[in-house]
Amino acid sequence: MDLSKTAYLILGMLKLGKRTGYEIKSLVDVSTRFFWAASYGQIYPELARLEELGLIEGQADQSDGRRRKAYELTQAGEEALHAWLTSSDPLHRELRHEGVLKLFFSDSLSPDEQRQQIRRLRVEHERTAERLRAIEPGPRSAREEQGPRLPYLTLEWGIAYQEFMVHWCSRIERQLAGEAATTAPRES
Amino acid sequence: MDLSKTAYLILGMLKLGKRTGYEIKSLVDVSTRFFWAASYGQIYPELARLEELGLIEGQADQSDGRRRKAYELTQAGEEALHAWLTSSDPLHRELRHEGVLKLFFSDSLSPDEQRQQIRRLRVEHERTAERLRAIEPGPRSAREEQGPRLPYLTLEWGIAYQEFMVHWCSRIERQLAGEAATTAPRES
DNA sequence: TATAGCATGTAATTAGTTACATGATTAA
DNA sequence: TTAATCATGTAACTAATTACATGCTATA
Numbered sequence: 001m002d003l004s005k006t007a008y009l010i011l012g013m014l015k016l017g018k019r020t021g022y023e024i025k026s027l028v029d030v031s032t033r034f035f036w037a038a039s040y041g042q043i044y045p046e047l048a049r050l051e052e053l054g055l056i057e058g059q060a061d062q063s064d065g066r067r068r069k070a071y072e073l074t075q076a077g078e079e080a081l082h083a084w085l086t087s088s089d090p091l092h093r094e095l096r097h098e099g100v101l102k103l104f105f106s107d108s109l110s111p112d113e114q115r116q117q118i119r120r121l122r123v124e125h126e127r128t129a130e131r132l133r134a135i136e137p138g139p140r141s142a143r144e145e146q147g148p149r150l151p152y153l154t155l156e157w158g159i160a161y162q163e164f165m166v167h168w169c170s171r172i173e174r175q176l177a178g179e180a181a182t183t184a185p186r187e188s
Numbered sequence: 189m190d191l192s193k194t195a196y197l198i199l200g201m202l203k204l205g206k207r208t209g210y211e212i213k214s215l216v217d218v219s220t221r222f223f224w225a226a227s228y229g230q231i232y233p234e235l236a237r238l239e240e241l242g243l244i245e246g247q248a249d250q251s252d253g254r255r256r257k258a259y260e261l262t263q264a265g266e267e268a269l270h271a272w273l274t275s276s277d278p279l280h281r282e283l284r285h286e287g288v289l290k291l292f293f294s295d296s297l298s299p300d301e302q303r304q305q306i307r308r309l310r311v312e313h314e315r316t317a318e319r320l321r322a323i324e325p326g327p328r329s330a331r332e333e334q335g336p337r338l339p340y341l342t343l344e345w346g347i348a349y350q351e352f353m354v355h356w357c358s359r360i361e362r363q364l365a366g367e368a369a370t371t372a373p374r375e376s
Numbered sequence: 377t378a379t380a381g382c383a384t385g386t387a388a389t390t391a392g393t394t395a396c397a398t399g400a401t402t403a404a
Numbered sequence: 405t406t407a408a409t410c411a412t413g414t415a416a417c418t419a420a421t422t423a424c425a426t427g428c429t430a431t432a
Contacts, residue, residue, distance in 0.1 A: 042392065086305070091312055108270070229420070
């Protein structure tokens with residue numbers, strides 16, 4: 001029974017409570033999406049697969065007119081989730097960062113173009129950091145009320161990562177500015 | 189003319205010099221792979237496509253018995269690369285990190301299991317940091333000999349990122365250990 | 377002489393996104 | 405009444421990996 005990582009994302013979300021595919025997607029979009037994203041095109045077929053495997057159980061509901069199907073973990077699902085959480089298999093880690101890729105090839109750019117690009121990179125990470133800080137109050141209060149604490153921790157991690165990128169960019173910007181000053185002492 | 193990011197990776201590598209698909213792959217594996225990976229299954233078809241588009245030009249060679257085809261940028265290819273490097277389009281940024289994902293769901297684990305997992309996460313990043321430090325002398329000496337400097341900078345970035353992760357994990361480990369001490373003051 | 381490395385390529389598969397179709401309810 | 409939101413789902417597409425087939429050269 002070898003599941004995709006996204007399958008475990010779903011199992012994990014259901015461990016947090018009975019949920020529909022739509023609710024899972026909404027939750028992912030304000031939480032794990034910064035380190036593990038998922039789209040409807042993955043979630044709905046995966047829910048069907050997991051039910052087929054007996055790891056989750058769906059309960060259809062029409063009562064309020066809207067057709068919905070909320071899923072829960074079965075015992076087997078709980079076990080599969082726990083096995084994954086405690087396994088020592090090497091972790092899937094993947095980074096695709098176009099900004100750093102551009103930087104790698106930027107020797108051919110003028111100092112001015114280089115500065116502009118690194119500035120853009122910094123601004124993007126600043127914006128992401130802000131978005132994460134806007135989310136923060138929710139998980140924080142949840143944690144303070146003795147709810148799950150680790151989700152909050154990973155949010156803090158996300159903010160710290162964005163800040164790391166911002167600081168790194170700033171340092172490079174200063175470095176490039178310093179060189180420019182040496183090359184052309186009086187620009188004004 | 190809308191190219192994939194991986195197409196720009198190839199254009200960038202060819203800007204650095206005439207190269208075969210095999211050489212591009214080898215270079216990618218010791219450089220950009222940590223922020224933008226590529227496999228043969230992408231590189232060879234993409235080379236054909238880029239040649240079709242007139243952005244690169246291949247030159248077949250049998251002289252040493254081995255069949256090889258080395259590519260160079262055309263004028264159009266140079267321009268496409270420069271346009272990408274200086275464009276202000278939002279950057280593709282994607283992170284898939286199974287370790288952080290596990291952490292997000294780890295509230296249901298015992299403190300001991302939690303510590304073990306975060307330790308594993310730290311160790312993986314330590315190992316990656318070491319691998320990057322092992323690569324470092326190459327690009328550093330290249331830079332010192334007035335060769336390209338930005339590739340070295342992105343390598344430094346890679347090391348800094350791994351170290352950020354290691355430090356973050358260490359902090360969480362200490363935090364969890366502190367809590368354990370409060371809960372069970374005398375474990376031995 | 378065997379193995380590692382150079383070199384090119386493809387087929388099959390997996391992963392993931394985007395865009396659409398459908399239809400209900402709720403709030404402006 | 406219109407727009408936003410809830411809700412499920414799929415088809416088409418893009419991206420990427422894996423594993424294989426082929427055949428050469430250089431080195432141990």
